[in-house]
Amino acid sequence: MSRSLVRTVATLGVAASLALAGCSGGNSADPQGSDGATDAEPATLVIDTAFSLETGDPGHNYVPTGNMVLHAVYDTLLTYEGGDESEPVPSLATMEKNEDATEFTFTLDGDRVFSDGSPVEADDVVYSLERLQGMTDSKANFLMNGITVEKVDDLTVRLTTEEPSLQLPAIVTNPALSILNAEVVQDNGGTTGTDDSAKGYLDGNSAGSGPYLLQTLDLTSRVVLEPNPEYNGEKPPQYERIVLRNVSESATQLINLQGGDSDVAVDLSGDQVAELGDGFQLNSVPSAETIFLLVNQNADVGGVTANPHFAEAVRYALDYDALLELAGAGSVQATGVIPPTFLGALGSGVEQDLDRSADALAESGYDGETLTLQFPNDYPVGGVEFTPLASRVQSQLKAAGINLELAPAPFATEIDPYVNGNEAFSMWFWGPDFADSSSFLPFGPGEKVGLRAGWTAEMAPDLAELVSAASLATDVQEREQAFTEYATQMQESGPFVPLIVPGNNIATSSDVAGATYNSTWTLDIPSLSPAG
Template sequence: MLSTFRKSAIALGAVALLAITGCSGGNSANSNGDGNASGGGSLVIDTAFSIETADPGHSYDPTGNMLAKAMYETLVDFKGSDVSTPIPGLASWEANDGATEFTFTLEDGRVFSDGSPIEAKDVVFSLQRIQGMPEAKPNFLLGGVTIEEVDAQTISFTTDTPLLQLPAILANPALGIVNSDVVAENGGTTSGTDTAQKFLDGESAGSGPFVLDTLDLSSQIVLKKNDEYNGDEKPAFDRVVIRNVTESATQLANLKGGDSMVAMDLNGDQVAGLGDGLKVDSVPSGQTIFLLLNQSEDVAGDLSNVKLAEGIRYALDYPALLELAGAGSVQATGVIPPGFEGALPKGITQDLDKAKAAFAEAGYTGQTLKLQFPNDYPVGGVEFTPLAERIQAQLKDAGVTVELAPAPFATELDAYVNGSEGFGLWFWGPDYADSANFLPFGPGLKVGLRSGWAADANSDIAGIAADAASATDPDERTTAFTSFAEAMQADGPFVPLIVPGRNIATSDKVDGAVYNSVWEMDIAEITPAG
């Protein structure tokens, strides 16, 4: 029997930021020439580009997600910055009690940018197109999901195992619905031979508030209002210019000088003193910076045990670490960050007596621990080198010797992914707005294996993770995730440190520029102030 499905899992989701070289450009942010933003003019946004294409089926980067959100609508949506509860986008849905069968019903009367109706065939084509492209970054989101057209307004989704998080997954902008007729005419297929990316880098084929005007992946992207749009979001600007400005100092100068209205990449120090006429939305990002202690004897030798991780958890002074993170950041309370379903209400408090007892039980007798980390890849404004230096100093006070071993991101990433780091400083962000993204920290799963933590290393935690993954009752699911977070904090090989902040600064002439962990920022929500 089908029951209306409204999942209440609290989540944030997020992805790592990438920088591509670019410049500020010369577009004035004054939409009507007198320094005041008004509807119908231009909106100028500065950000460090992280984008490879305007094709939603190939896009899986922060800037790419923001662009796709503006041009392509999804079946499911979230309201504003709140990603705790999925809401209908292009469709409403029902699910069976086992969370293996979902039925989506399209909203009547919705149209693409060419005025043609949105039908079930477009949904099936759009999502099967992604399933048919193994090389497409979003491909994994729909693994194990069968998608079929029921009638012109109805689509069925079936899975072999419970997938309570499916609505949250379908809110990802990469799963935006394209006009199947237009895309098929320009090389689009569901068979794996798709060649439509080139076409979609030149013009859009969606139903979102905006359509693509011009695309230059190194300098700027220009959008214009979709005159056929008939959804709930009414774009307040006729034209949007998104500029690739890689230096945060340049973004700040542009914002203060009135050359832009939105700066997306200012650090904590910069937003702390913006001055008159500017404002900022600072929130936790959803990413977690953590330490891992390898559990493989081949990698860590005699120190391959979770008690070493426990000792480090209690040895650290978290408020002092948080000083390096800036506005919007918070302490990580576990492998599930604050704000997510099952997250713990508070994190570890420094206790040197507990730390020393755990170090003794771990067999630590003064051996030097080599801390490996990327030294050229800040996350949410947090530089890893000063963070590693502060961890080194704090552990020295607790009687632990640490040698720092920084390396470029590209170099260190291989060691992390291959599980050859004995002691590492890394970060993790979810792929969609659901706490299932953090189960990979469990034994035998992706991040657990990167720490040499085999499936049989802790059968209790492995069982809890399996229960959380298969839960179909929302309350039972929350309980399982909470139990997972508690068990990981007590007996896992990880030390969660910081959830970095995300800061979006704006002129006081606009409202609505707020961070969303799924699509960075909803451009259509930005309006002239007042």
């Protein structure tokens, strides 16, 4: 798999677990759960994180908190262990591929069972993957594009692709490709077509083989997990109850952890980590996420933003060092749409050039009108709050002659216009769908994120060809060169202005062990256990 050759292995795969001296810090919280029980029981784990959560149905999920939750409830064919994303390892199955990387054969363990005790079989795998293929309204549907699924026997499934796909083993680790109990889902409205209606059932029930079950799912406040009594995998549940709480401000997460009101804080900034004090543990690794500005190229949506010179003016107007001050320790300037530790990433980012910005702005046709900058204001990425970052962008662009008004809104409100390409000028973030540099090709013209910016393949045909070359390359050096050329061209002419790659800091009380970061599901909940 190509990811094994990525420079990010050493960084993402090694957790800087800094045990800060001291004791205590355990959970002494007493928030009431939906069942009237308290979270203060010794076997209860409380996790604070800013929610980006839409459903409990793996096939319909395509947001970070959803990945975190579903990774604990469902198993995939392959997975990653201990923060090491160099190469997927077996979960429900082992894998073999042909030399052309077009045929991947998965052999199930044979002993694994679902939460109702029934065995995990090839029919369940075929159904689960074909169900996702049939969900044309799912944001995760594209993960199965170009993949054919066939049953070989009761324990064997073959996935084939028309073109080489070295990224396929990484793709199947995504929680959207979780393996569901086919009989249970079908009994509750599940199909492999557009008429599937099992989401309502899966939003309140579990049909997986993971260590935990979904007890409560409130998309805006909390998720409660309980042990799967039938689980027979390698990571048995370690807690009688896990409560994930929606705490949108990282400062509040820090206060809760320090006060013993929670056990895990997922979204602390580098600066807040320095305030932890004694009695806590820290897992600190480079993030795989990028905060960026989107400058829409569709004149019907953005007007003046559609002129390529406008994006250029914005790109060179910004003081990236000053923006980085808001991110804290562990964060770095984004050097392009590919984060610095991934294959093909650029060695350095854009430097402020006010003369170039002024020339580009004059060419763009911008006439001083006030533009709106949209962004989610309740989802810190790596502890980076969007509101102060947007305010600093506003100030810097004003100094360069570009007038902005800020339009913050909750993530749940902002996500649809962003996905549907209806935002003229916005600030967003992107993390990989799976641990491979091809996860950043969607920024290209005619691709998923490119189209959100109104950027079609016809607008940049040379770049569209680079996307194809990077996707299909099988030779290691050829692949890296293609990704580097893609990243370079995107930096020079694309409608995206990468700003910051935040650090990722997961802090826990000294009573919790096993906290590890993953670029897809952020916190590996099944790996958490009481210390000692």
